Each structure stands twice: as C-alpha cells, then as structure tokens.
Amino acid sequence: MFLTRFGGRTIFVRSGVIAASAMDVYNKNLQLADSKIRILAEKVAKLKQLEVFKAIEKEKLQLATENSKLQNEIDDLKTRLSIAELQNGKPQYTIPTVIACSKNEEKPQSPAKPDTIPDKAEPKPEKTPKQQKPKTEKPKKKSTPEAPKSESPVDISRIDLRIGRIIKAEKHPDADSLYIEEVETGEEKNRTVISGLVKFIPVEEMQNRMVVLMMNLKPVKMRGIFSQAMVMCASSPEKVEILTPPPGCVPGDIVTFDGYQGEPDKQLNPKKKVWEQVQPDLKTDDKKVACYKGVPFTVKGKGVVTSQTMANSMIK
Template sequence: MDNAENLFNPSLAAALMKLDPEDGEQIMEYIKTHALLTREKALLQASVREQKKLLVENAKLKKDIEQLRIQLQEKQRRRTAPPPRSLSSDPCTPVDPPASPVGATASVPTKTLPPSSSSHERRDGQNRRSRGGRKARPTSVSLPLGLDPRVDVSRLDLRIGRILSGRHHPLAERMSVLEVDVGENSPRTVVSKLGEITKLEELQGCLTVLLCNVKACKLKGVVSQARVLCCSTSDDSIELLAPPSGSTPGDRVTFLNFPGDPDRELQAKQRIWELLQPDLQVDCRGVATYKGCGFEVKGKGLCRAPSLTNCIIR
C-alpha cells in the first residue's frame, strides 16, 4: 500500500511529463486509479476473511449451545426422577413378629393390624378388573423442555438439474411431467404445475434448481421424486430459477450465512418446507435469496430469475 502511495510523488509526475509530455498526465491518472483499486481490493479481502472467521465462531457457538442443552435436559431428568423406595418403608413388606423370651410357657397374643389404605386400593383395583371395569389412567408427567432444532434453509437439499424432456400430465391439464438429470445414475421424474403456462418443448436442455430431499409422492397417478423451484408474481407470471453459468447437474446450492448439511429426507410432520417458504424470495436485482442470503453455487455464482423481481419462490 505504501508503494502505491509513493506513486503520487510529484517528482514522479514531473519525470513522466518530461519523458512523455503528451501522455504523461494520462499515465499518471492511470497509475493513481490502479493504486486506488488495489487498496479497495485489499479492504474487500480483509472483509471476507473477517466474515469467514465469524462463521467459524458461529458454528462453534451452536455446538456449545447444543452441549449445554443436553446437560440441562440431563439435570432436569435427574431432578424429576422419583427417589428409590427403601424396603423398610414399604407397607407390603411382611414384618416378623418378635421372638418369645426363653423359658416362656405361654405365647403372647399378637394384635391384628387393620389393612393399610394401599392394600385397599390394590384390592379395589383387582375387583374392578375382575368385573370388567376400566383401568385408571396414569397421571401425565411433564417432560423437560429443550431447545427447538434448527429450522433454516440448510436443511433443504437444493441441487442443479438439467431438464431432459417434458410432457403434459395425462390426468391433469395444469400439470406437467419432467425428466430431470440431477447428477445421479438415473434421471428423476418431477411433476409440476407448468402445463398451461410454459411451452414444454422450450424447457428441454434447460438448467434449473430442484429440491431433492422431499419424500416421493404420487400426484394424479405419477410418482414425483423432487420439486422444481420457480418464482411467480401476483399476476401468475411464472419462471424457473436460472443457475449461474458453468453449473452442471448435481451441483449443490448453498447459503453463506446458513452452513450445515441437509436432511436425508424432509419429514412431512415437521413441515420444514412450509416454514421456510415465506422467506424464499427474489429480490429487486432478480437474485434468489433466503432472508437476504443468495442461492449460491460455490465458485460459479448466484441463482437468479430470468426477468422477474420482487416475487416469491415456490
């Protein structure tokens, strides 16, 4: 940086003007511009290093929080567990009568104790069961509350896919059936609502973004093995998300601010997709984002909408 600043020395400018009176001033302006760009590049690199450092610290904090949550649950479980019962306090344990003194000619009569309340309750329960009565329900025990599992976009398995072919669904006018290559041994069949809006012959060979860890389900008789992500506006304009140039089938879509591995398969009961979808949007620049963080294919760029802006992703 000091060397770049030394280029602004008046003596250097005078020397350039002497060597080349016509272009010396332009050369000096070029050198100044290059020095400023070098300084901005150094500042940008320092900012990226600081951001990566914060991400590593954030992951470490998440791990520490998870360990503390497990320790808290273990302490609460120990605190709510009932204490062990001693044999001497059990009313059902028979007690031996005291031994008679040596040489006694007559035994001391023992007094019969009335049955305890627990014995009555046990006998009443047996009588109810013998008469076909309903067994009393056990009282519910409150379980210790833990922290909610992470619910963010890192749980989605988003990949780049190439559409090999498309046809209209035989049983639904608004649906289409696509065969998509996502970098696996065989293509996946995807059922999507594109039949009336998009010309299917124009989709052949196009790259798009797919959600690949949804559970396979049958839609109108055809099994769908993934979900095609598209953006749409309020006036029903629909476009498929476009990956960055240079993408290939099977490339992962990741998010800089949300590191983590995706679920093997999204559970329908957890409704992860429904919880995340409101935060999946195309911004004013046409970039696909989650909470302001772009859909990124590492080393290749960001996913975008071909022409739509400020719309939802579904």
C-alpha cells in the first residue's frame, strides 16, 4: 500500500491492484495484436494466391492464343499443300472414319448345336453312273491380235481451257486462305471452284470477273467442298495474278493454240500425269502474253490471254 495525491487529495492505493489491471490491459492488447497479425497474414496469403492465380490465367491465355495461331498456320500449310498437289495432278482422298466397336457389345451368338446325334443316318441314294458322251473337239478360232490403241500426244491440246465468269466469290468457311466461287461456264449449271487466292487478291476484285478455267481436272474435295475446275493464274513465289481473257469474251469460249489441234481429254487421268508434263511449258512472255511453248493462249476472233503485270512468269 502507498500514498498518492489525486485531484488535491491524498489517497491510499494498493500496488497489487494496479499491477493486475495493467497485466489485463497488456494481455488484451497482446491478444488484439496477435489477432491483427493473423488477419494480416491471411490477407497476404490470399493476395499471393490471387497473384499466382492471375499469373497462371495469363499464361494459359497466352498459350491458348499461341496454340490457335499455330493451328491456323498448320491449316494454312495443309491447304497450300492440297492446292499444290491438285495443280500437279495428284488426287486427293478423304480418309474414312473408323467406328470402333464397344467391348461391352455382345457378338451375335451362333445357333446352338444339338446335344444328341442320331444313332443312324438315313442312307443316301446311290448315284447311277451317267453315260459319258464322246468329246468332240471344237475347231479353234484363230485369234487376231488387237491393234494397240493410239494415245494422243501429251501437249496442251489435252487440256480443256475455257473462258468463265465468276458470279460471286466468298471465303471458305473452314479455310482462311481459300475462296469458294460460283462460276458461269456456258454450261447448263454453274460450276463451283475453290481457289487459294485470299492472300493475293481482295474479295471485291473476285466478283463478276472473267477468267480462264481448266475444265477437265478430276473434281477434288477441298475442306468438305468439291472444286470442279481451276482458275489459271500467272504465279511467282511473291505474287499471283488471275489471267485476263481478251475483251468481248463470253463464258464458254474455248482457248486454242495454233499448231495444237487435238481434242482435250474429257477428264484428266492423274496416273497419266498429263498436267505435270504440260504445266512447265506454260509461261507469260516478255509482253505478258500467256503462252504454251511460245504459242499464245488465243480466243478465236477476240484476241490473246494476258497477265496484267507479270512477264516471264509461270502459269498454274
């Protein structure tokens, strides 16, 4: 016990009471501090988890974007390969899907065999021998050797080139580099043509456009749609231009070549590789005229086929 002055008065205070009160306050403050520290630690941990989660989501998004870009590049390469193979006369085949049978499917049971075998089988009637007639030799026919079929020479006359008009063109729904074109050819029905020209020619310039078509390629399915002809173009690694027919042409006009009067094949046989042998001799000359071995693509009475700007370039 000690004396102290408070408010001008002298009072007696027990030291034990003050000490106990101070300890209580200290303990409460300590508990409060621990609670605040724990809450702050939980918040820090949550923030760290949130940051890690954000980083993971960001990385996932980046990987998904890169994956989509790579997939588009792969699809584009596949499309280019298909077009190159088509131009070189290689046939395209659709791989059939294989339907696997479920393991749980029960196989059809064969009819059960009878448990008992009859003791005696019925005797079969004996066959009476037939009287054999004496064989008479027939006079042998003289075989006449068949004359070998004469095949037309492999030149531009085997290729069916005609003038067409693209009525409308739009992008292929399943390929970024392909156009689907409805083309008037002078036949009863228009033809569907697929061309890999998206990267070279804007879609506006594809509309209502006169073109030269290769008509006797075997129709090939490209990304689910059959292409029934090929648009002829002057081509280089950096640039592609659609060949321009002479003025006054109409769909169905035939492209001819002086000195090559043969009849075109109804449909080119990929095994004969006619197109592969003819194509290397198709070029534009120094005046941008489309030629085969120097002979111009000609529409009789109307003029020659040209390229707008590409001289001395391959034609595909």
